[in-house]
Amino acid sequence: MSPSDSAISVKNLTKKFGDLTAVDSISFEVPKGITFAFLGPNGAGKTTTIKMLTTLERPTSGSISVNGFDPVKRPADVRRSFGIVFQDASLDDELTAYENMFLHAGLYGVPRAETPGRIKEMLEFVELWDRKDSLVKTFSGGMRRRLEIARGLLHTPAVLFLDEPTVGLDPQTRNHIWSYIKKLNKERGLTVFFTTHYMDEVERTADRVAIVDHGKLIANDTVEGIVKQAGSASLEDAFIKLTGHHIREEEANSKDQFRNMAKAWGRRR
Amino acid sequence: MKTNTLYAIYILWLRQIKRYFRSKSRIIGSLGQPILFLVALGYGLNSVFSASGNGNYIQFLAPGIIAMSILFSAIFSGIEIIWDRQFGFLKETLVAPVSRFTIMFGRTLGGATTASLQGILVLVISLFIGFRPDIADIIPGVIFMVLIAFVFTALGTAIASRLEDMQGFQLIMNFLVMPIFFLSGALFPLNTAPAAIKWIAFFNPLTYGVDGLRAVFTTAAIHSAWTDGIVLTVIALVFVSVGAWMFLKIKA
Numbered sequence: 001m002s003p004s005d006s007a008i009s010v011k012n013l014t015k016k017f018g019d020l021t022a023v024d025s026i027s028f029e030v031p032k033g034i035t036f037a038f039l040g041p042n043g044a045g046k047t048t049t050i051k052m053l054t055t056l057e058r059p060t061s062g063s064i065s066v067n068g069f070d071p072v073k074r075p076a077d078v079r080r081s082f083g084i085v086f087q088d089a090s091l092d093d094e095l096t097a098y099e100n101m102f103l104h105a106g107l108y109g110v111p112r113a114e115t116p117g118r119i120k121e122m123l124e125f126v127e128l129w130d131r132k133d134s135l136v137k138t139f140s141g142g143m144r145r146r147l148e149i150a151r152g153l154l155h156t157p158a159v160l161f162l163d164e165p166t167v168g169l170d171p172q173t174r175n176h177i178w179s180y181i182k183k184l185n186k187e188r189g190l191t192v193f194f195t196t197h198y199m200d201e202v203e204r205t206a207d208r209v210a211i212v213d214h215g216k217l218i219a220n221d222t223v224e225g226i227v228k229q230a231g232s233a234s235l236e237d238a239f240i241k242l243t244g245h246h247i248r249e250e251e252a253n254s255k256d257q258f259r260n261m262a263k264a265w266g267r268r269r
Numbered sequence: 270m271k272t273n274t275l276y277a278i279y280i281l282w283l284r285q286i287k288r289y290f291r292s293k294s295r296i297i298g299s300l301g302q303p304i305l306f307l308v309a310l311g312y313g314l315n316s317v318f319s320a321s322g323n324g325n326y327i328q329f330l331a332p333g334i335i336a337m338s339i340l341f342s343a344i345f346s347g348i349e350i351i352w353d354r355q356f357g358f359l360k361e362t363l364v365a366p367v368s369r370f371t372i373m374f375g376r377t378l379g380g381a382t383t384a385s386l387q388g389i390l391v392l393v394i395s396l397f398i399g400f401r402p403d404i405a406d407i408i409p410g411v412i413f414m415v416l417i418a419f420v421f422t423a424l425g426t427a428i429a430s431r432l433e434d435m436q437g438f439q440l441i442m443n444f445l446v447m448p449i450f451f452l453s454g455a456l457f458p459l460n461t462a463p464a465a466i467k468w469i470a471f472f473n474p475l476t477y478g479v480d481g482l483r484a485v486f487t488t489a490a491i492h493s494a495w496t497d498g499i500v501l502t503v504i505a506l507v508f509v510s511v512g513a514w515m516f517l518k519i520k521a
Contacts, residue, residue, distance in 0.1 A: 054364055056520075079366040090357040094288045106280030107365035109273040151361075 006065070007032045007159050007191035008053060013062035015048050022048040024215035025062065030208070032158075035185050035192040037206035039239065042248045045215040046195045047087060050163055053193075054084055067158050080108065083152030087163040087195075089144060093137035097128055097147050100136060101154060108155035122150040126180060142173035149180060153190075160184070162194035166201065174198070178205055199236040209235075213243045277367045278375040285346065285379025289386070296387075303338045303391045307331065307398045310456065323458060329489055331392075331400035332482035333455030339388040339417045340475055344446050346380030347425015347512070350519075351432055359519075373516040377422045377509060384418035385411070402486040409485040409494065416501040417478035423508035424474075430515035455479050460491060474504045 008030040015023040023045040030036045040046050051057040053066055055075040064071050067081035091100050101119040110118060123129040126146035136144065145165060152160055162181070166174040182205060184190045196202060202209060203223055211219040211226070219226050219242055223235055230238035289296070311327040318326035353359040362372050389411065392400075402410065428441055452466060453475035459467055470476045481497030484490035490497070 056360070056363060076366040079364055084364055086357060086360055088357050090361045092284065092288075092358045093356070094291055095284065099284075099287065103280055103284055104361070104365075107277050107362065107367055109276075109366065112276075 005031055007067060008036075008193065009065040010049075010053075011063045013049070013052065013064060014060045015045075015052060015057060016060045021215050023052070023059075023212075026212065026215070026217040027062075028210050028217060028220050030159075030191060030193060032191055033185070033189040034207040035182070035205050036194070037202045037209045038193060038195045038212070039202065039209060040195075040212040041243050044212045044243075044248075046212060047163060049212070050084075050161055050193075050195070054082060054161060055079055080155065081157055082159040082161055083155065083157040084161040085145070085148045085152050085163065085165050087167070091136045091144055091147060091151075094135065096133050096135055097123065097139070098132040100147065101151055104151045104154050110155050118154055118156075122154055123147075125153075126150045142169050142176070145169065145173070145177060146180070149177065153184065157190075159191045159193060162192065164195055164197065166196060166198060174201070181205070199234070199239060203235050211239065211242055218242055274367065274371050277365075277371050278378065281362070281372060281375025282379040282382065285376065285383055289383040296390075299338065299342060299387060300390060300394065302341075303334045304394060304398075306334050306337070307395055311398060324489070325399075327395075327399045328401065328487050329458070329483070330456065331395040331398075331402075332486050333453070333479050334395065335388050335391045335414065336417055336453070336475060336479045336482055337450050337455055338391045339384045339414055339478075340421050340446065340450055342387040343380060343384035343418045343421035344425040344428075344441075346383060347377070347422045347427070348429045348432075348438060348441070349380070350376070350426060350429035350516075351435055351438075354519075355434065363519075369517045369519075370513050373426060373513045374509075377419070377426055377512065380422035380425070381415065381418040384422060385414045388414040388418065400486075406485045410482060413478060413481040413485065413494075413498070413501070416481070416498070416505055417475070419505040420474050420478070420501060420508050423505065423512040426512040427508065427515045430512070430519045449473055449475050452476075453479050454491075458489070474501070474508075477501050477504070 006029045010029075011027045012025045013023055013027070014021065014025050026049070038046055038049070048057060052059050053064060053071065055071045055078055058072055066078045069077040069081065071078045092103070095103070098119060101123065102115065105115045105119065120129060123132055126149055128143065128146055128150065131139075131143070136147065139147065149165070160181070166177055169177070178201060181192055185192050206223060209219070209221060209223055209226055210217060219229065221229060227233075227235055227238045230241045232238040232241055307327070307330065311330050315326040318324075318329065323329065350359065363369075365372075392410070432438070432441075452469045453473050454462075454470055455475070459470050459476070462470070477492070477497045477500045480490050480492055481494055481501060484492065484494035484497055
């Protein structure tokens with residue numbers, strides 16, 4: 001495969017935090033227009049990899065190309081070319097759905113004449129147009145996610161990153177969200193790069209699957225390929241066979257502690 | 270490219286303004302303290318102050334309290350970056366194709382605007398409590414309010430770029446913001462204060478804000494309005510640069 005057919009190309013990517021090697025020399029290609037699942041137990045290096053792909057962290061070594069641009073050398077070009085739905089919330093609660101979209105359009109330099117039309121189109125797509133003037137703090141978890149997806153697509157990116165987009169959502173909402181994403185993938189050729197812990201989502205949606213563990217890439221194939229490689233009955237079995245039964249403990253960082261505190265104190269402000 | 274940067278700054282400014290006007294309880298809440306200070310100290314200490322030959326205390330105090338409300342409001346809007354980080358909105362701005370400086374500047378502009386509005390509100394309230402400035406002094410007074418607002422929004426931003434969470438906020442309030450307020454000459458005349466306080470006040474940016482407001486509104490100032498204005502402008506430029514530099518290194 002030539003690099004020009006790849007939406008994302010990663011070679012020997014490594015990230016060290018002091019003594020800890022979070023990502024250890026991984027390489028993979030994501031062809032244009034596919035749905036790519038990036039799996040691994042907690043703390044395997046998934047989020048760190050996404051951070052490097054999306055310009056939020058600098059690699060210690062190795063090279064990355066996202067839509068033909070190097071995130072280290074040309075961060076602004078890379079940023080314009082992808083949309084992202086983060087693992088945790090990233091909306092402004094005190095603004096309305098429309099205002100969150102409008103702000104995004106302004107930051108991404110969406111032509112002002114096109115902005116209202118595009119916001120309408122995207123909000124209608126995720127079925128939130130009738131709630132456009134509601135403050136985001138009144139939204140449920142599922143509505144927030146839909147709004148984040150609409151926002152991530154507002155500047156018509158070629159790649160959409162989704163970091164555990166369906167965590168904490170009920171099956172109805174999960175199905176809904178995946179139907180939007182698959183639709184965009186099919187109709188517009190959007191490349192989708194996602195992480196999840198729900199193996200059924202992967203089986204249903206992913207064209208290719210990569211599994212990382214302890215910072216290393218341990219599998220990169222189709223769902224069938226990985227199941228076959230592990231000699232298991234399902235992807236979930238294959239996943240556990242490849243990554244082991246050991247439970248990964250992640251220390252709660254200050255963010256989690258803070259959120260818990262904020263929860264204990266009720267709504268902020 | 271250029272217009273995009275300006276528009277992004279405008280958009281981020283607009284966000285701060287919208288949030289300010291939307292949190293009515295916060296606006297009203299943050300007026301409580303200056304009103305209390307103006308009424309309790311202004312009326313309570315007036316007789317002592319004028320008996321010692323310093324003139325009307327409310328005339329002296331009002332500029333100090335206006336400066337105080339701007340200080341608190343500005344520091345707080347800078348510190349809000351911590352909230353944005355904890356609740357994730359900061360990431361949305363950090364992956365956007367605009368420079369860190371643009372983000373920091375738009376925020377600071379917005380924070381400084383709302384802090385200045387807060388100062389103007391307190392000025393209006395102080396009129397009812399007995400403060401009597403000249404109408405002609407309002408415009409230069411507002412210029413000083415804006416300068417104070419810029420200095421301390423930038424300081425808040427610089428601090429917030431380094432703080433992990435709101436735990437450190439109490440520390441900042443008690444060991445930085447309160448001393449800045451109490452040792453600025455906002456409440457008492459510095460020219461008769463002990464040398465140590467004078468010395469600290471000399472290095473306190475708010476001293477020049479309070480003195481500048483007094484220089485334009487009353488006659489009780491130590492320096493000329495020009496001196497105060499130039500000192501504050503230089504400090505504002507330094508703090509915005511430092512704030513931008515700290516923000517440059519912020520992690521999502």
